[in-house]
Amino acid sequence: MFLVILLLSACGKEIENVEEVNVNYWENGVRNQKDEVISDKSSVEIFTKAVSEAIELDKGKVITTKPLLSFHLVAKEGEQGYHLWITSNGNGYIQSLYPTNGDTFKLIKTSIASLTEFINSKENIDVIQNEIEFEE
Template sequence: MRLIGWVPMLILILCSGCSSITIEDAETVRLDYWSGEVTEEIREEYIDENNGLDYFVDAVNAAEEVTGQRVITTRPLLSLEFVMEDKENRNYHLWVTDRGEGFIQSLQPHKSLTYRLGPDSVKELKDFFETKESVEVLKGEIEFEQ
């Protein structure tokens, strides 16, 4: 009889532990491109609904959590921060390769969760980066922490 009283509490705890990375109401996304071998060489760009915000929102919303979470050790292509309307901003690292792979790792508010991007999202992002001067997707495979 006492167990029945705890069921709603357990459901609430389990649901609050689930992480959703759905992006809604993003005003802009700030892209911090990584280049060279040190993080001080970062180039910043702001994207809004007029110049590609949907590519990044759609990619994150369609991403699937990787089972057996592992940290990616390959240097990211860029860091991105979604500037949200009246909510906490969301931060990620992004990897897109010339082999058609794509991943994101959440930094804030969900720390170090890894998600795989869908093939359509990877293609759209590769096409987006091709329009940018001096931005190339990553070469080779993504390496994970052992």
């Protein structure tokens, strides 16, 4: 196994040496019970780069739409967990699950494109067709 040496600080606690990403796809608004473990360098980098380059939204900006998937960055130093939303009109967001809970981030266009390509490579998984809804 190899290590992707990245320092992630934009979305929470710093994690170095991300070894794998555990992805759990949501179906009809319900979290699937089986995780996909991703350990190939290029796919791990898609997720780590998306997290490190995401732009934090105002505090209290919570998404109410069910996520497309949940993912967990796994390293020896710990884990970071997120929900992910990508829409058909090209918007993307992540919301932290842990170590902090509820911080919401907007993804940059290059991350949205990479994640959309990743999602399109999967069977029976599509980006969200509607706009993302936030708590008021």
